[in-house]
Amino acid sequence: MSTLIAAENLGHAYHDEWLFKSLTLGIQTGQRVALVGINGAGKSTLLKLLAERFSPLEGKIVKNKSVKIGFLDQEPSFTEGYSISDFIFSLENKQQQLIKEYEELIENPNPDEKTLNRLYEELSEHNAWEYEHEIKTILSRMGITHLQQQISTLSGGQKKRLALAKLLIEDPEIYVLDEPTNHLDIDTIEWLEKLLTSGNKTILLVTHDRYFLDNVCNTIVELDRGKIYNYSGNYAYFLEKKSEREAADESTFQKNKNLLKKELEWMRRMPQARGTKSQARIDAFYDLESKTKQRTDNQSITLNVKMSRQGNKILELDHIGQAFEDKKIINDFSYTFKRADRIGLAGKNGTGKSTLLNIITGFIKPEKGKVSTGETTVYGYYKQGGLAFNEKERVIDIVKSDAEYIKMADGQTISASQLLTLFLFPPKKQHGMVEKLSGGEKKRLHLMKVLMQNPNFLILDEPTNDLDIDTLNVLEEFLENFPGVLILVSHDRYLLDKMSEQLFIMEGNGEVTIYNGNYSEYRLSLDVAKEKPEAKKKETSTPSSAPSTQKKLSYKEQKELEELESRMPEIEIEIEKLTQLLLKIESSNYLEIQSISNSIETLNTEMDAVMNRWMELSEK
Structure with missing residues (x-):
């Protein structure tokens, strides 16, 4: 795997306090990294530095200039006066501009047919129909429907979903995501998990959602008191290894503390004016003192506030x-x-x-x-x-x-x-x-x-x-x-x-x-409810006294299976032909495009039915 982006000897301060110094981190192709640490540790700052939102006070960010980074801020900001459509569709992307014009046109109850036909031709010419479907799917999942709406009228949650939609549409080489699941419902989070784990995406994210973290990430990076700790594995593996590290740190701290006590006694015994002290030992003392002071005891919040008395009626x-x-x-x-x-x-x-x-x-x-x-x-x-x-x-x-x-x-x-x-x-x-x-x-x-x-x-x-x-x-x-x-x-x-x-x-x-x-x-329970009708159907077709061994196919079923196996490649060829025809049409009207699209949809429906029946017979 090649390194797409790296932080070298990074140091940054916030309100005159250093968050981290001499920090080094590399993100490789295909890595899906979760950055964890307590609030205020500098996670969001580190994400912004890696996304090149601003420059570090010390060190540098190294990456190939051609590598595109997509950044989702915890609280995204937008240009005043922009509509959703202005923000989503990039001016540099011809396909997106055609899709923007098409989507805005069909929002009109009475679209101009001549313009609509022209857009159909251009979308086909630029092979943009599949891309248009992907964009509509993403926008729909994020609850974005009215492209002409002004961004200033959106709530904070809607703005976060809009920013995430834009990033998913752009599909950058590196996804940098700060709390991507905020303001998403659970169905959308589960859809996002599948999308981010498809292909070979490179991701760096901060999230509090432990199921999402476990399902998406294959590397955990902990930012703890200005230092980086890397763990190759899921969140459960990280917790196990972190506890081992903290136990080792505690042992080292106690040893340093005991040694510091002895060294402090030695420093105090020696007269201040005397020049016979070992300079090396003095330097070692101050180094040891610094290390011991840097270590802060692990604190925990104790939430045990008093609860008001509760009566019978609530x-x-x-x-x-x-x-x-x-x-x-x-x-x-x-x-x-x-x-x-x-x-x-x-x-x-x-x-x-x-x-x-x-x-x-x-x-x-x-x-x-x-x-x-x-x-x-x-x-x-x-x-x-x-x-x-x-x-x-x-x-x-x-x-x-x-x-x-x-x-x-x-x-x-x-x-x-x-x-x-x-x-x-x-x-x-x-x-x-x-x-x-x-x-x-x-x-x-x-x-x-x-x-x-x-x-x-x-x-x-x-x-x-x-x-x-x-x-x-x-x-x-x-x-x-x-x-x-x-x-x-x-x-x-x-x-x-x-x-x-x-x-x-x-x-x-x-x-x-x-x-x-x-x-x-x-x-x-929802999954079981979906499976019940099929299970009931199989149960009624098989006597309760039937043996548990699988039945052989009847002659009629065997013939049906063979016909299904020959029909599947035929449907695939028909769909491919119609798809190519749709892309090659140069001077068509809306009705022709619609007719071909309907035919493809009918064939896809037939393919689903054929596949389901083929699987049912194959299992026998």
Whole structure:
């Protein structure tokens, strides 16, 4: 494998603090690398440096000038006044410009037939029909339909999906992705996994989604206290090897600490003015002291805030109904919440998950039905959009605005500063400005403020976005021991599986289905339901007393199998001929193109039926 891009002796600082120095990293063709590390370690900065968004303070990035890098920012920015179409379709790409003109034209209810025929000819001439299909598939998966819409009118999540769509369409030599699964529903994440693992793509990404990380990446690179550690394998392998490394580091640290103590005693015994000290030994002392100071004890967040007392009545939803612009979002939904309910809220983007949460918490009054909340119910609502912090305010003042002292689950009262320390905000960060925090650190601060309210009804709407995996592990530990009601909205399948015992599934037509089980169990039940009709069909055709050995084909079935085997290559030839004909048409009209396309679609349908029947007979 050849190295596509490399960082040599890289060093960079942020707000006068070095994130890393003398860092060296190489990405080879076909490597799918996950960059992991705690929030604030410099992961996003390293991605931007490798994507050549700005230059490092020290060292250099080495790559071939012809290598194209596609970069997905955590929070993409766009040129003012651009429409979706302006952004997606590159001016330098003739095929894309033809597709842009064609897509814009067919959005018109009455397209000009002469222009349409011209575009058909040019698209065929430039072999762009397959490319047009790929682009439409990507845009559709990302929920992008109205190409003339101004980007400024999109939400943050829609902008992230638009930026990802553009990158997938361009298909660069190197994909550099910062949290690519944020704002995607689970179906789209699973589709993206298949797309990124097809072919021989080279990928460097940061993600908190452990299922996605395991399914996509074959190399883990950890950024820890300014140093790089490489692991060839999946996430489980990384965890195993990391624990071994940390154990070795701990042993080395203790040895250095003991040696430093002896050397310190030696330094203190020697008179300051005396020049007989060994200079080499003095230099070794300061080097050892530096190494020991660099090492910080592994900290962990202790989430054990007090929960408010919960009464018998918690929350009742009685025949709730809600619609927006004649579209049914929730249709006649009822549920009585019980103590220790652990509910995952699932559904595609736009099916009404946030609407249901806003009805539950009283931000929206439903058009129909009644919401009855218990007197002792205290909500803790972690919203997907986060909190709008004053960037020029100190972190500790953000917390003190809620409370100077906080009561913990064990009855102990601690100060705002002590709580921040538990949440991995050291004194220097506590007294620094909010603007100096990373995206993940801001989300951690938001989560802390929610838990400070001592809720007994906790709602987490996409809590995993931008949090590091270490923080997620501790959050999971807290949620496992949380005795109140939990509603979790997350595209993180790992978190849904671990935390939910019941699902509310937003079907998209106003219906809310209740499923008892976690997400993986739900998906398995869907697969089983698909297989049941076929299994039932086979079961009814075979007597219950029949032996378990496979039957031989009858004469009629054998003849059918032979006919199917001869028909398959015939269909393939017919499809190929029609496809070539479609590409060679120079002066055609819409009806001719449509007729040929319909014929190809009919043949593809026939091929699917023939293949399914052939496989069924072959298995016998």
